[in-house]
Structure formats: structure tokens, C-alpha cells
Ligand SMILES: Nc1nc2c(c(=O)[nH]1)N[C@H]1C(S)=C(S)[C@@H](COP(=O)(O)OP(=O)(O)OC[C@H]3O[C@@H](n4cnc5c(N)ncnc54)[C@H](O)[C@@H]3O)O[C@H]1N2
């Protein structure tokens with residue numbers, strides 16, 4: 001039996017086929033979903049001073065149980081100018097700076113105020129510093145708050161903005177060319193006889209990349225002809241070329257010979273993976289080429305395991321691979337063979353149940369799955385309750 005490359009080795013070899021793309025400086029509003037090309041260092045301290053976390057009165061804990069004279073007010077953006085002394089308090093609001101001399105907040109629900117006099121009307125603050133957010137609680141100027149290789153999320157963008165930045169250095173967008181191959185394929189909605197198959201892998205792959213910083217170049221449907229495939233591949237100008245179909249060993253599986261004829265140096269073909277075994281990868285000039293199998297589930301799984309991680313890796317991601325979780329099985333599984341299996345499964349109430357039908361042509365099973373169960377090569381038979389790794393699709 002032919003040697004099959006382990007999945008992790010194939011991923012490492014694929015990532016090594018390209019060099020991380022260059023960077024650009026983008027405003028925070030434009031940087032969502034990009035990978036950071038440099039660490040983000042806070043330019044300010046947050047909070048900038050000791051602040052009140054509640055609406056109430058700022059006072060000295062030592063002066064409890066009061067009463068106090070109210071000598072002024074501190075609101076966010078309008079701090080109290082002076083300092084407070086013994087027996088004095090300042091009316092204060094959430095987010096306002098604590099006046100000099102004050103160390104504690106009395107919440108207004110526990111305060112009774114008559115004119116300029118304040119009295120305790122409850123238990124009062126339990127300790128010095130109650131309801132005070134200390135200067136620098138969140139971060140301090142000079143601190144590295146985000147690292148190169150992290151992906152920008154809404155919260156990380158907010159953090160960078162709070163830290164005083166207007167823009168960040170990020171990896172540029174990648175150009176990804178997608179080609180479907182196969183004489184049986186026609187554009188969705190245009191099949192005129194039963195033997196014509198709607199082309200859906202290209203549609204699915206482009207949709208899988210929709211939330212990534214990628215410009216898709218749609219090469220459409222290419223025929224099963226060596227000359228046409230070779231010419232189309234030779235003309236590609238992209239960071240990544242991904243093909244689907246024609247990856248196996250049949251007489252009409254021409255992607256590999258066409259890539260070679262176009263001048264590609266192929267690195268590997270066939271991975272110890274199910275579905276997706278006939279996957280291939282190589283270099284066509286500066287373009288990383290990824291040949292995915294045509295079966296729709298195989299195309300999906302290989303895109304999830306290789307294409308999306310490749311985009312992340314070329315964008316400088318520190319963690320390009322999909323995260324896995326450990327979950328208890330809800331049904332028995334037979335022992336596995338030499339290929340790492342990715343079973344379409346449903347995770348519900350903390351248990352995961354693989355679908356009964358796992359054929360790699362079945363979009364219905366894939367569409368109702370919310371995770372993939374990862375079965376390592378030669379995994380022994382498993383029982384309900386045994387722990388397995390999953391990749392979430394939700
Ligand atoms: N003798 C062998 N035959 C096969 C082997 C093998 O090792 N020895 N491997 C099998 C495995 S595993 C897979 S996976 C398939 C994949 O092969 P290809 O990449 O060559 O896929 P095609 O034959 O082109 O297509 C397979 C299937 O998928 C349909 N298809 C293709 N492209 C699309 C598309 N863009 N949208 C929707 N559907 C698509 C195609 O019509 C076929 O039905 O090979 C096995 N064979």
C-alpha cells in the first residue's frame with residue numbers, strides 16, 4: 001500500500017511552501033479579522049487614575065460612620081479640583097476620578113443626604129478601597145496588550161483603541177484563486193439534464209473564506225482537459241491557488257499532471273486522512289497550490305484542515321490550526337484504520353454522536369453536523385462516555 005502522509009506533517013509541509021505576506025498599517029475600523037504583524041503596546045494607562053465604580057460619595061474610610069460635609073462633585077470628564085480632608089465627602093459618579101484624599105466609595109443607596117450633609121443609611125463600605133477601580137487595573141502604558149500573530153476580534157480592536165492606538169500593523173489581504181474542475185459541472189441553477197451536476201465546491205470554498213482577509217479570484221469551472229487546465233493554472237496570479245476535483249487516480253483526474261505541466265513543483269500527494277486522501281500541494285512560482293478532492297465533504301474537510309489554516313499561516317497567525325475540544329462520545333465507534341478520520345457529528349448536551357452515514361459525497365450529513373470527531377489512525381474501538389477530540393463547526 002502506498003505511503004500516506006500524516007495530517008500534521010502535511011499541514012507543516014503546506015505552511016512551509018509559502019512565505020508570510022507583507023504588512024500594512026490600517027485604521028482600527030478597517031482592521032477587523034486581520035492578523036497582527038506587530039505587537040500592540042499600550043500608549044496610555046487604563047484607568048488613567050483611581051476611578052469610582054459606582055454612583056455615590058467619595059470619602060475617607062477612616063471617617064466612617066460619618067457624618068460628612070459634601071464639598072463638591074466629581075463626574076467623568078469633570079474631576080473635583082481640590083482635595084478632601086477629615087469629615088469631608090465628594091458627590092461622585094461612575095467612571096469619575098477619585099478626589100485626592102478619598103479612598104472609598106459610599107454607594108448612594110446607602111447614603112442619606114440633606115443639603116450639604118451626608119449620613120450613613122445602611123451598612124456602608126466594608127473596607128477601604130470599596131468600589132474603587134485602581135489606576136492601571138486594565139493595563140498600563142508600555143505594556144504589550146496584544147501579540148504579533150493574534151487575530152483581531154471586535155474586543156481586541158476595542159482594547160487597541162482604549163490603549164490609545166488609531167491604527168495597527170496587520171498582514172495584507174491574500175489573493176486566493178479558486179478553480180472547480182470537472183466536465184460534469186455546471187453553474188448552480190443551470191443544470192439542463194440530470195447528468196449535469198451543479199458546481200458547489202467553489203461556492204462553498206468561497207463562502208468558507210468570506211470572513212477571512214482574502215480576495216477571491218473565481219476561476220469558475222475548468223474542463224477535464226490537460227491543455228485547458230495547464231493554461232488556466234499558468235495564468236494564475238495569486239498567493240494561493242486552490243482546485244477541487246480531479247485529484248485522484250482516474251483517467252480524467254488531471255489536476256496534478258496539469259499543475260506539473262504548468263511548471264509547479266509538487267510537494268506531496270495523498271494524506272492519511274478520511275475524507276480527503278487524494279489532496280495535493282506544491283508551488284507554482286510564488287503561488288502555493290492546494291489541490292482538494294472533488295467529493296463535497298472531502299473538499300470541505302480539507303479546506304477546514306488545510307486551506308483556512310494556510311491562509312492564517314501565510315498571514316502570520318501564531319495559531320493557524322483549528323482548535324479542538326475534548327468531549328464525551330454519545331455512541332460507540334469501531335476501531336479506525338490508518339487514515340485519520342473526521343466524522344460528521346452532532347454535539348448536544350455535552351455528548352457527541354457521529355452521523356450514521358459518512359459517505360464523502362453527502363452534503364445532507366455535513367449540513368446537519370455541528371462538529372467533526374477526530375479519530376487518529378488506528379484508534380481502538382470506543383464506547384459511549386469515552387473522550388474524543390472534536391473540531392467545532394458552529
Ligand atoms: N481507484 C481509486 N479511486 C478513488 C480513490 C482512490 O484512492 N483510488 N480515491 C477516492 C477518494 S478518497 C476521493 S476523495 C475521490 C476524489 O477524487 P477527485 O478529487 O478526483 O474527485 P472527482 O472524481 O473529480 O469528483 C468526485 C465527486 O465529486 C463531484 N464533484 C467534483 N467537483 C465538484 C464540485 N466543484 N462541486 C460539486 N461536486 C463536485 C464529482 O462529480 C464526483 O461525484 O476519488 C476516489 N476515487
Ligand code: MOO
Nearest residue numbers: 275276277298360
Ligand atoms: O477520502 Mo475521499 O475524501 O474518501 O472521499
